[in-house]
Amino acid sequence: MQQVSRLRLAIPALGLAALGIALAGPLAAARGDSAPPKKITSVEGITEYQLANGMKVLLFPDPSRPKVTVNLTVFVGSRHEGYGETGMAHLLEHMVFKGTPDHPDIPGAMKERGADFNGTTSDDRTNYFETLSATDDNLEFAIKLEADRMVNSRIRGEDLATEFSVVRNEFERGENSPENILSQRMASVAFEWHNYGKSTIGNRTDIERVPVDSLRAFYRKFYQPDNAMVVVAGKFDESKALELVNKYFGSLPKPDRKLPATYTEEPPQDGERVVTLRRVGDVGLVGLLYHVPSGPHPEFPAVQVLSQILGDEPSGRLYKALVATKMASSIQAGSYGRHDPTVIEMGAEVNTKDLGTLEKVRDVMYKVIDEVIKSGVTQEEVDRARQSYLKNHELAASDPNRIAIALSNWASQGDWRLYFLNRDRVEKVTPAQVQEAAAKYLTPSNRTVGFFIPSAKPERTPVPATPDLAKMVEGYKGREVKSLGESFDVAPMAIEARVQRPQPIEGVKVALLPKKTRGDVVHVTLNLRYGTAESLKGKTDAASFLPGLMLRGTKSLSRQQIQDLLDKNFARLGGGGGRMGGGGGAGVLSYSIQTKRANLPAVLDILRQVLREPTLPEAEFEVMKNERLAALEQSRTEPTRLGINHLQRLLAVYPKDDVRYTPTVEEEIQRLKSVTIDQVREVYQSFLGASHGELAIVGDFDPSEALSTLGKALEGWKSPQPYARIERPFQPDIKPERETIETPDKANATYFAGLMMKLQDTDPDYPAMAIGNSVLGGGALSSRIADRLRQKGGLSYSAGSSFNASPLDPRGSLMVMAIYNPANRGKVVAGVDEEVARILKDGVTQAEVKRAIDGYLKQQEIQRTNDTALAGTLAENLYLGRTFQFQADLEAKVKALSVDDVNSALRKYVDPSKLSVVTAGDFKKP
Structure with a gap:
């Protein structure tokens, strides 16, 4: 769940779960046949209907992606809250995830279908959405669920007793950010009377003391069809979707009450x-x-x-x-x-x-x-x-x-x-x-x-004042609808059948996936690999500047001209790489492009200049350096940054000059201060080239035209020094530690724990460990750890685990994290320890394994509907020497898993005695 924050500006429910007491019976007693929806208007491919009960409906079909999004908007936010009700709209957003009689476990149902779901609260509205694979069953599930919980959520006192502390934890997380708090304070001073001066997450005491009866009354008042809108977007049959919307939302009775309009008007400010x-x-x-x-x-x-x-x-x-x-x-x-x-x-x-x-x-x-x-x-x-x-x-x-x-x-x-x-x-x-x-x-x-x-x-x-909106939009028709794209099959082998892998350009391997997309959009991913663990010693800080600095000026284009050309061509060009750049680690330079078919050649030429003709301007280098130093200075007392940094140092031990070494924040500041522009330029001249790398293009493009343009950018560009993959082997002698970091005056604390294991993603036990982690803590709101710390204990807004295994080295990791009030540290640490011990002793259940497998497979399917992610997978497969046959085989192995397989893998690789734990927060505060 989230609120929109100011100057970055509502509250999503990513960590929300199920809540509730039935307020109106199953689907508020469906009324049988509903009057047919009334078409209101259609603008640029989006059609508005209105149901007999006042519910608004927007349909936006897009057959190019095999997924569908259902978004329910209730027109209530912090603007509508009265005295003592601050944060009520957001708290209610959390409670609506607590379930209904027909949907008692909403996060579990979402996970089972591999849905991407959330809720957000802002000043003017509350949203609930889920994105699922585009099937009639999923469409009906999402529409039925949203109609059900809009009027039938169980708003129960026992759920409120735990959830208010979760919201309070979220409140405390926001208190850790000086920018967020300064922005809130400015708004509260600027708005003397209007609710825009109040934070959407609310007043702490209002959150803690809200009576459940007041919350139920707020729910009954605003969560009604005449105060809501549902949007269905993606791949679906319009007549079927409209039928389902009318079946489930149209059957809800129109309330007798009439909602009053908010009327507080902020008077003109009369002084600074x-x-x-x-x-x-x-x-x-x-x-x-x-x-x-x-x-x-x-x-x-x-x-x-x-x-x-x-x-x-x-x-x-x-x-x-x-x-x-x-x-x-x-x-x-x-x-x-x-x-x-x-x-x-x-x-x-x-x-x-x-x-x-x-x-x-x-x-x-x-x-x-x-x-x-x-x-x-x-x-x-x-x-x-x-x-x-x-x-x-x-x-x-x-x-x-x-x-x-x-x-x-x-x-x-x-x-x-x-x-x-x-x-x-x-x-x-x-x-x-x-x-x-x-x-x-x-x-x-x-x-x-x-x-x-x-x-x-x-x-x-x-x-x-706000003008007359009816007159403003009366008769508005919009523009001609853009191209819709094709219906695309995202099954691994269906994708593989369409992938083209032409000859490498210089030493860069190439994978192409041309297809029609909505708006003629195309995505490009380019990775260039350089150097060795030995040759890059002492150079990773300088190398980390390259991706961004190369974008800040070429022999023919200034930074501003590059940005203007990208805007003109409706394009994004981003760079990453190196330890601080986020593009894959030391020895990797990465660039990504998003643009339209007609503009791809021009944008690729910009990339050519960035790669081959960068000026690496000193003035921009100093700006980047100053920005990074400021960010690092700010993180010196931040619990999340300090906690994860310390855990990473415990789990991977290397000499200080090694490219795999994780420096402390203080070391990072000193290393960054010592970097010079000459060092950055020396890395470019001594290492960069196209002798090793991967290129993937997905979307609407002409393959021959793209290859011709890329040939001009990469051919003849030899890497001056040899390249060798930097190995990251399993380190068996890591000693587990339990350590505490004090961060004074921080309202929120963090828990990080981890252990390493000798496991690779090609090993037979990998699928079972992935599913085992999903049951333990990888299932967002629905997992052993999330159930213990959030749903039952109300201790944490966000808690869970993650599992990763290298595709190249026998090195895997299991990580656990949670945020919480510092006073609850003992309960959080004990809770994680007990859940890990319990899953190893008692094992997982058949129901948990089935739900985790279903969710995993559907999540993989949804991920392949994202062209940016698809381009990244194609590039990764090139690097690893894989095709989508690997993904198909992996999914088959996951489908075949048994309860015994999962329990065996967990007991083999998860040893609680080897778990390192780091807690960071203000633990000295009484």
């Missing part, structure tokens, strides 16, 4: 307000917040463009004034569309503890804003911001999942068609409108910084 937050930490923050119109208001798109012009990287005004000059390590700016007048917020991260330095940064932010008000913005800046917005809008259009969520967000602001109308408005924004918005709203009297300072002459900035 300032709030100061003092907590343990190492990195300073400066934030500014201004009131602006609501998301539906015609002026809001100009505010969106303004926030992009201020906060974009590297073209943004604030970025150039603060990050490029090294006054700040990072900046961000954002405007949040809401039902009622909202805010634009911007912030800067500064590596200092000195208030005077922070005030200087604040003054520079004032100057930048004043310059926009005085002199305006350029057409180029508006075009760049607009193109960035349109690119993201266009790319999202190829993913029914993302559109379903976006539609619900706009619907909660008044009407789902605003999703398209706002795009149309952004296209028409002018520099004059941006300057007008800045002059009108970014005024000192409308600003919140931290503490209140009266002015000699009070100033007020009235914010217009």
